[in-house]
Amino acid sequence: MIGVITAWSSVYLSMGRVKHPGPGFLPFGLALCLITLSLVLIFKSWKGNTPSTPFWPQRTWLRPLLGVSIFILYALVIQRLGFLLSTLLFLVIWMKLIERVRWRTLIGVSIATTAGLYFIFVFFLEVPLPKGFLKW
Amino acid sequence: MNEILEMFQGLANGFGIAFSLTNLTFALIGALLGTIVGILPGLGPAATISLLLPLSFKISSPVTSIIMMAGIFYGAMYGGSTTSILVNIPGEAASVVTCIDGYQMALKGRAGPALGVAAIGSFIAGTIGIIGLTFVAPPLAEFALKFGPPEYFALTLLGLLMATLLGGSSIIKGLIVVVLGLLLGSVGLDPISGAVRFTWGFFMLQEGVDFVTLAMGMFGIGEILINLEKKLTTELVTQKITHLWPTLKDWAESKWAMLRGSLIGFFIGILPGGGAVISSLVSYAVEKKVSKHPEEFGKGAIQGVAGPESANNSAASASFIPLLTLGIPGNASIAMIFAALLIQGVQPGPFLITEHPDVFWGVVASMYIGNAMLLVLNLPMVGMWVQLLRVPYAILAPVIVLFCCVGVYSVRNTVFDIWVMGIFGVIGYLFRKVDLEPGPLILAFVLGPILERSLRQALLLSAGSPFIFFKRPISGTIMGFLLIFIAFQILARFRRRRRL
Numbered sequence: 001m002i003g004v005i006t007a008w009s010s011v012y013l014s015m016g017r018v019k020h021p022g023p024g025f026l027p028f029g030l031a032l033c034l035i036t037l038s039l040v041l042i043f044k045s046w047k048g049n050t051p052s053t054p055f056w057p058q059r060t061w062l063r064p065l066l067g068v069s070i071f072i073l074y075a076l077v078i079q080r081l082g083f084l085l086s087t088l089l090f091l092v093i094w095m096k097l098i099e100r101v102r103w104r105t106l107i108g109v110s111i112a113t114t115a116g117l118y119f120i121f122v123f124f125l126e127v128p129l130p131k132g133f134l135k136w
Numbered sequence: 137m138n139e140i141l142e143m144f145q146g147l148a149n150g151f152g153i154a155f156s157l158t159n160l161t162f163a164l165i166g167a168l169l170g171t172i173v174g175i176l177p178g179l180g181p182a183a184t185i186s187l188l189l190p191l192s193f194k195i196s197s198p199v200t201s202i203i204m205m206a207g208i209f210y211g212a213m214y215g216g217s218t219t220s221i222l223v224n225i226p227g228e229a230a231s232v233v234t235c236i237d238g239y240q241m242a243l244k245g246r247a248g249p250a251l252g253v254a255a256i257g258s259f260i261a262g263t264i265g266i267i268g269l270t271f272v273a274p275p276l277a278e279f280a281l282k283f284g285p286p287e288y289f290a291l292t293l294l295g296l297l298m299a300t301l302l303g304g305s306s307i308i309k310g311l312i313v314v315v316l317g318l319l320l321g322s323v324g325l326d327p328i329s330g331a332v333r334f335t336w337g338f339f340m341l342q343e344g345v346d347f348v349t350l351a352m353g354m355f356g357i358g359e360i361l362i363n364l365e366k367k368l369t370t371e372l373v374t375q376k377i378t379h380l381w382p383t384l385k386d387w388a389e390s391k392w393a394m395l396r397g398s399l400i401g402f403f404i405g406i407l408p409g410g411g412a413v414i415s416s417l418v419s420y421a422v423e424k425k426v427s428k429h430p431e432e433f434g435k436g437a438i439q440g441v442a443g444p445e446s447a448n449n450s451a452a453s454a455s456f457i458p459l460l461t462l463g464i465p466g467n468a469s470i471a472m473i474f475a476a477l478l479i480q481g482v483q484p485g486p487f488l489i490t491e492h493p494d495v496f497w498g499v500v501a502s503m504y505i506g507n508a509m510l511l512v513l514n515l516p517m518v519g520m521w522v523q524l525l526r527v528p529y530a531i532l533a534p535v536i537v538l539f540c541c542v543g544v545y546s547v548r549n550t551v552f553d554i555w556v557m558g559i560f561g562v563i564g565y566l567f568r569k570v571d572l573e574p575g576p577l578i579l580a581f582v583l584g585p586i587l588e589r590s591l592r593q594a595l596l597l598s599a600g601s602p603f604i605f606f607k608r609p610i611s612g613t614i615m616g617f618l619l620i621f622i623a624f625q626i627l628a629r630f631r632r633r634r635r636l
Contacts, residue, residue, distance in 0.1 A: 068558070091535075
């Protein structure tokens with residue numbers, strides 16, 4: 001807990017020192033505020049000696065991490081595979097890897113969602129979604 | 137006299153706009169979506185409105201898109217009670233206290249009256265709130281025309297500080313969030329001199345951090361990620377819901393609670409930083425104090441459902457007042473609507489009513505209609521919505537994440553924005569992990585430019601003397617109120633510590 005906040009404030013400490021003439025007036029003041037506040041918070045949590053609870057008890061980090069990884073994968077492939085294919089893959093992988101959805105529901109939901117999104121964005125809102133090597 | 141006539145004329149025009157087929161449809165969509173997100177735990181109105189922000193680029197008329205978003209906001213206040221009563225999990229934050237007595241009522245087989253009273257109370261309070269909005273907003277906007285930069289600075293400061301102090305558990309953490317939000321808001325071109333700030337050489341950042349991306353990341357993705365940690369299981373108390381319409385006895389017991397709740401909600405809703413969550417807590421406390429049988433609270437007292445559920449609805453309606461008259465949003469959901477207005481090229485503020493009367497009156501009129509729609513949606517059809525709770529989160533989560541991705545992509549057609557949203561999503565997740573509230577951040581981000589501009593203009597006016605904020609009567613009053621408020625908060629904290 002303490003470590004997170006320390007790391008946090010230090011990242012913003014270095015940012016706080018950037019001072020621009022004129023337009024930097026408010027940001028500089030804010031940075032000063034932030035530094036003081038972080039110091040107070042660190043001091044309080046250090047003095048309070050709160051029994052540190054584990055940040056992620058019992059592998060709870062696993063599912064959010066998986067979620068983020070699948071998200072990154074999606075952002076990487078969407079331009080190459082096109083919207084339809086990568087969206088289908090996203091849904092199948094997410095529901096199989098993070099949750100244990102039955103295959104029947106999974107396939108139904110995946111196809112329905114992809115079709116629904118395609119309908120809303122391409123037909124209704126006319127957004128040019130990325131097309132992949134298959135041209136759809 | 138003339139002004140009152142003008143108001144009625146405006147309202148009549150507004151109804152004309154709101155009754156057009158498109159606007160009715162979008163009001164219905166908003167009310168439906170609001171009910172759904174209200175019922176579903178783990179997805180709040182702020183997150184939902186953020187999901188729909190990209191769509192507001194595509195809807196050409198500002199009235200229509202705001203009508204829909206407003207519908208989501210107050211619709212969620214209706215739906216939230218259903219989950220609180222039947223499952224003992226608040227469907228959204230403003231229904232936390234409804235769990236206490238609502239769930240007890242359901243356990244005793246009185247789920248029907250509880251749901252009925254909540255819906256009717258919501259309708260009455262919502263309508264009272266809108267009537268208040270109709271009559272308070274125009275004169276307030278006229279008054280606000282006199283405001284100069286010092287007044288705006290004082291008001292924004294007040295709004296920000298109250299949002300932090302009333303919202304979170306820790307003052308320091310709240311203030312850190314606000315400062316971070318203000319700093320994020322200052323990324324990009326400086327509004328006065330045009331100098332480039334904090335872009336670290338990224339050309340994409342020159343326009344500033346995009347609000348839509350930030351909001352969708354912090355709220356949409358962040359909320360999904362934190363919910364992935366928990367297993368959300370929902371177990372319904374009763375399968376069959378009967379006697380929705382309250383009996384005469386229930387009615388007699390709860391009507392004053394509804395009325396008190398409405399008034400409490402309205403006045404708390406107007407305050408910057410106030411809003412639905414706090415108003416429902418206050419209303420519960422008041423009901424308990426007023427009641428002749430306080431020992432029944434916590435064991436299924438109907439007033440404990442009627443009061444808070446009314447309060448959160450009238451607060452939701454009232455929180456449109458500062459947005460539409462001063463241009464200062466008071467909570468995260470309203471901040472999203474503020475951003476949507478800006479996207480549509482409508483500047484919320486004291487000129488809104490005179491320059492865009494169609495927007496103001498159209499939205500107000502649609503709120504009357506929307507409330508009536510919600511009463512119908514929530515009373516006879518509540519059984520259908522309850523089925524929604526059976527939709528597992530396992531299916532909902534990936535669909536929402538995808539909707540965010542495609543939505544954010546559709547705004548500027550770049551994958552870059554998907555990346556930025558992902559980063560904000562992870563930040564939003566970590567925020568929730570370390571107990572920092574993302575709401576004030578969004579608020580500060582939106583208010584930042586207003587705050588900075590008014591501060592610097594005011595200082596130019598006074599040739600650098602900070603006393604300008606205290607010398608002018610209106611800003612002086614606000615600053616005085618602010619100081620008293622801060623002193624009061626500090627005193628309260630000290631007293632609480634001594635008691636521990």
